[in-house]
Amino acid sequence: MSEFSSVIDLNVGGVIYTTTLKTLISHPNSKLYGIFTGAEPVEKDSKGRFFLDRDGVLFRYVLDFLRDGTIILPYCFREKERLKNEAEKLLLQGLVEAITSENRIKPPGVITLGYRGSFQFGKDGLADVKFRKLSRILVSGRVALCREVFGETLNESRDPDHGQSERYTSRFFLKHSFLEQAFDMLVEQGFKLVGSCGSGTAGGSSDLKPGVDAEENRWNHYNEFVFVRE
Structure with a gap:
């Protein structure tokens, strides 16, 4: 062991670390x-x-352990x-057991996703219809839980108390508009869909805002999905 000093400089895949020899040999059965x-x-x-x-990059967590x-x-x-x-x-x-254990122990909770959407039409009307057009995916639930699931894709800019975590909010939305991506992220974190509701397309006749397509407005709808992790 004379080759090794008490303080070791490591290059792990191009990332530089400095640690002690005592830390590196703390687990006798390890590589x-x-x-x-x-x-070796x-x-x-x-x-x-x-x-x-x-x-x-991942070696930092190895060193922590x-x-x-x-x-x-x-989180996330x-x-x-x-x-x-x-x-x-x-x-x-x-470390393998610690990671596996953390995967199992996740706090229960409820997250609700909502979106307002329509069908986007082209120049030829129905013949050129493009499936679902989403303006924004809304997220409601316990703040810490929402951050755990959605991470960097969560936009908190509309939430005036975004610095706090132990509370609930209905003012988050996602930075993307891919509903299935949001579903995948929830499923990856152990959530299951338990309920949903939707307004259906209405064909509203109210005055339209400038730039709003009348045909597209007929197909406006709102949906919510409730996910639970027990």
Whole structure:
């Protein structure tokens, strides 16, 4: 072990880390223990740093686990399977179990999605109809839960109290208008659809705003979907 100093500079897939030898060998059955006790070979980069050909960004979570034996992943972390794969490659069974456990333990809650839509028509009217036109997907529910599910796709700009998390809001919307993408994100986080309702197309006869197509306005509708995680 004489080759290794007490403080180690690492190049992991191009991302540079500095940690201690004690941290790297804290799990005797791991691949890192084998490397940094001299039992397995390790390469160095052009600046003399030890080089590991692994995912450099995800390695930060590996180091967190090595330091204190626990892991706290951020809200909306969508690379758990990749991190689990890294843990398996490094023979860190404790980290694999921690990731699996976090996948199971998720707080229950309800999120409601709503959207106002229409059918978009072309120059030839019905013959050139394009399926569903959505102006905006609205999100209602507990703030922390909405952030967990939708992450960077959640737009909080209309919410005057967006700095708080332990509360409920009906003023969020998504930065995209792909309803199925929102559904996928909810399903990935363990939610199930339990109810929905819609206004149906009405053919309203009220005065239209300038620029609004009369035929398209006939097909305006509003729908809501309720998702629950138990």
